[in-house]
Structures are given as C-alpha cells and as structure tokens.
Amino acid sequence: MANSDVDVVVVGGGAAGIAAARRLHEASVRCLLIEARSRLGGRAWTVNASGHAIDLGCGWLHSADRNPWCDVARTQGRTIDKTPPPWRRASLPVGFATADQSEFFESLSAFYDRLELAAAQAPDAPAATLLNPGDRWNPLINAVSTYANGDELDRISIHDLARYDDTSVNWRILDGYGTTIAAHADGLPVMLDCPVHRIDHAGKRLRVETAKGVLVADQVIVALPSAVLAEEEGLFAPTLPEKTETARGLPLGLDDKLFLSLDNAEEFEKDSRLFGRTDRTATGAYHVRPFGRPQIEAYFGGSLARELETGGEQAFFSFAISELVGLLGHAFARRLRPIHVHLWGRDPFARGSYSHALPGAADHRSVLAAPVDRRLFFAGEATSPNDFSTAHGAFFTGVRAAEEAIAALGSTNA
Numbered sequence: 001m002a003n004s005d006v007d008v009v010v011v012g013g014g015a016a017g018i019a020a021a022r023r024l025h026e027a028s029v030r031c032l033l034i035e036a037r038s039r040l041g042g043r044a045w046t047v048n049a050s051g052h053a054i055d056l057g058c059g060w061l062h063s064a065d066r067n068p069w070c071d072v073a074r075t076q077g078r079t080i081d082k083t084p085p086p087w088r089r090a091s092l093p094v095g096f097a098t099a100d101q102s103e104f105f106e107s108l109s110a111f112y113d114r115l116e117l118a119a120a121q122a123p124d125a126p127a128a129t130l131l132n133p134g135d136r137w138n139p140l141i142n143a144v145s146t147y148a149n150g151d152e153l154d155r156i157s158i159h160d161l162a163r164y165d166d167t168s169v170n171w172r173i174l175d176g177y178g179t180t181i182a183a184h185a186d187g188l189p190v191m192l193d194c195p196v197h198r199i200d201h202a203g204k205r206l207r208v209e210t211a212k213g214v215l216v217a218d219q220v221i222v223a224l225p226s227a228v229l230a231e232e233e234g235l236f237a238p239t240l241p242e243k244t245e246t247a248r249g250l251p252l253g254l255d256d257k258l259f260l261s262l263d264n265a266e267e268f269e270k271d272s273r274l275f276g277r278t279d280r281t282a283t284g285a286y287h288v289r290p291f292g293r294p295q296i297e298a299y300f301g302g303s304l305a306r307e308l309e310t311g312g313e314q315a316f317f318s319f320a321i322s323e324l325v326g327l328l329g330h331a332f333a334r335r336l337r338p339i340h341v342h343l344w345g346r347d348p349f350a351r352g353s354y355s356h357a358l359p360g361a362a363d364h365r366s367v368l369a370a371p372v373d374r375r376l377f378f379a380g381e382a383t384s385p386n387d388f389s390t391a392h393g394a395f396f397t398g399v400r401a402a403e404e405a406i407a408a409l410g411s412t413n414a
Contacts, residue, residue, distance in 0.1 A: 150253015
C-alpha cells in the first residue's frame with residue numbers, strides 16, 4: 001500500500017475526519033484519511049437529481065453565524081442561501097389553522113422554558129416528563145423532537161438537550177452541504193473503499209487493519225459515528241469497553257428525507273411548510289418549494305422513520321402520498337413523483353442520522369471525546385458538548401482531535 005506508514009491515520013471521511021485531516025495537513029503532519037465508502041462526506045451527502053443538488057443527509061448550516069462551513073463554502077465560491085427556514089415561519093394554514101399554530105408555538109415555547117429550568121435545577125430525566133399533561137399539542141411537540149433529535153422525547157436526556165447551543169441562524173448552500181464538505185478534502189491524501197476491521201494499539205506503533213491491507217501509524221484519529229463504536233466491540237485490540245459503553249449512551253436517532261417532484265408548484269409559496277397531521281407524533285413535515293424548486297422535501301423521524309425503513313423506499317412515498325392527499329385532495333397525488341430517499345438506519349457505515357444522549361448519559365460526550373494513551377483520539381458530532389448532531393459540531397471536534405494529536409506528536413518528538 002502507498003502511504004502505509006504515516007504519522008496519523010484518520011478513520012472516517014465525514015465532516016469530522018475531513019476537518020481533522022485538513023488541520024493535520026496544514027501542520028505538515030504525514031497523515032492519511034481513510035473512508036469505507038466510495039465517496040467522502042459521511043452523513044453529509046449531496047446528489048444531483050432532476051437537475052438540482054439535493055442533500056440526502058445534513059442540509060442546513062445551523063448556527064450559521066458561527067458555523068465554519070460557511071467560510072469553507074465561501075472560499076470554494078459557493079452560493080449561500082439565507083432564506084429563513086420554514087420552521088421559523090408560520091406553516092400553511094392547510095389542516096393547521098393560524099390560531100392553532102399560535103397556540104402550538106406557545107406550548108412549544110413553554111416546553112423549552114421548562115427544559116431550561118429543569119436542566120438547571122433537577123437531576124437528569126427523559127425530556128418527555130416535561131410535557132404538560134393533557135396539552136393537545138404534546139404529540140406535535142414530540143414530532144418536532146423526532147425531526148430535531150431523531151427520536152421521541154422519552155429517549156432524550158433533559159440535560160443533554162438543554163446543552164445544545166443554537167444561535168437560531170440557519171442557511172443553506174445552493175450546491176449542497178455534502179458537496180461543500182467533501183470538497184474540503186481536495187488535495188488531502190485519501191483512501192476510499194477502505195473499511196477498517198481493527199485498530200491494534202497493543203504495540204509501540206498502531207496497526208490499522210483495513211480491507212486494503214495494514215497501515216502503521218504513531219496515532220489514529222477515530223471519526224466514526226457513535227452507533228458504529230457502540231456495535232463494533234472488536235474494532236479495538238485490546239478492546240476499549242468504556243468507549244463502547246459510552247457510545248451506547250449516545251445512540252444515533254433517525255431522520256430520513258424523501259424528495260418529491262411537484263407539478264404546478266407555483267401554487268405554493270416558496271419555502272413554505274405543511275405538517276401531515278397535527279394530532280399525532282408519527283407524521284411527516286413537508287418543506288414545499290425549497291430554494292423555489294418544484295419539489296417537496298419531506299422529513300420523517302424517530303419511530304416513524306424506523307417503521308418506514310422496514311418497508312423500503314416505497315413505504316416513504318406511500319406514506320407521504322397518504323398524508324398529502326389527506327390535506328390537499330386525492331387529485332394531488334397525480335402531481336407528485338418520487339425523486340430520492342436514503343435510508344440512513346440501513347446504511348452500514350452510519351446506522352442512523354445524528355446522536356442524542358439517553359436520559360442519564362448527558363456526560364457521555366466528554367468521555368467519548370477523551371484520548372486514549374495520547375495515541376488514540378476521538379472526533380465526531382457525538383463528542384461535541386454543545387454542537388452535537390451537526391456538521392459544524394463535527395468540524396470543531398475534528399480540529400480539536402487534530403490539535404491533540406499534533407501536541408502529542410510534538411511531545412513525543414521533543
């Protein structure tokens with residue numbers, strides 16, 4: 001193998017791994033970025049469909065006013081769209097009257113007020129305990145959790161959720177978030193189609209056993225999803241049971257996006273939104289005409305997404321049709337065609353969408369991030385204390401892990 005002996009191997013070519021490898025490369029550290037897939041980006045993935053770039057994974061520059069991917073996108077010459085996201089504006093009053101929307105947002109705001117108070121004053125518990133008993137909007141508040149956290153509130157830690165740092169500035173990249181993230185690796189030493197079987201850290205130097213042979217390095221940065229670390233107990237030799245157990249407290253929730261083409265789309269306002277139902281948690285959120293395109297970007301999260309994945313791609317289309325015709329009439333089905341959906345729960349190299357902490361596991365993120373023997377370093381959105389579940393959180397942790405590795409190399413060579 002070319003480059004089989006390096007200073008640092010970075011395992012995982014998603015946002016965190018790319019950010020780590022870029023920082024190492026800038027510091028003139030001999031590194032190699034390896035990725036199991038035939039593409040870079042990980043859970044950031046842009047594809048071209050119907051003449052448009054669509055993000056099957058992360059799509060929003062959350063906390064855009066401090067998101068480093070904005071500067072990366074500008075450096076690459078990409079167009080950033082600053083249209084406010086649909087969840088920051090009123091939904092279309094179809095099946096959701098304007099007065100009801102006001103009442104819902106009041107209930108949602110009150111829930112988050114209780115969350116902040118409980119995080120400051122009470123032991124950790126499921127966020128579902130903060131729902132106001134008898135509130136008619138509890139199912140929809142829970143649905144919002146499935147979009148934001150990938151899971152229902154009974155599986156979400158109060159303390160972890162309250163630690164999420166959001167500036168409420170959300171932008172998008174016209175060419176795609178996934179495109180931008182993958183292009184940040186241009187010029188880096190990369191090996192694709194290279195899944196890792198084992199990281200042997202028993203000897204003086206580390207051996208990374210891959211499908212393409214053995215790599216030898218002084219250090220390894222592990223930038224894999226927490227779900228992979230939780231399930232692959234034999235990834236490290238000797239094993240790292242504390243990392244495995246910690247990762248199990250940080251499972252990946254599930255959010256899948258279905259893109260639909262829409263005939264006569266001009267009937268709808270650009271970047272508008274519909275909820276499939278407002279009286280249940282198992283419902284989709286429908287972003288109509290994103291970027292003004294003749295499309296619907298449909299979101300399905302949590303238990304609903306897991307159930308639909310058992311039926312394959314057609315199950316998502318059928319469910320979306322059933323909800324949309326319930327709102328807009330049976331003739332509306334003739335105006336829709338499926339474009340693309342990716343089942344992230346079935347993706348063997350992701351096994352979900354983004355992390356959340358189970359009740360009682362809010363402090364697991366710092367434990368997962370901690371280096372081992374100053375030779376194994378950990379990155380990824382699940383290791384971020386305040387920006388978890390985001391690509392910018394992954395970026396920050398990748399740079400942090402790279403800085404840790406650089407410092408360790410310097411002390412070793414001193």
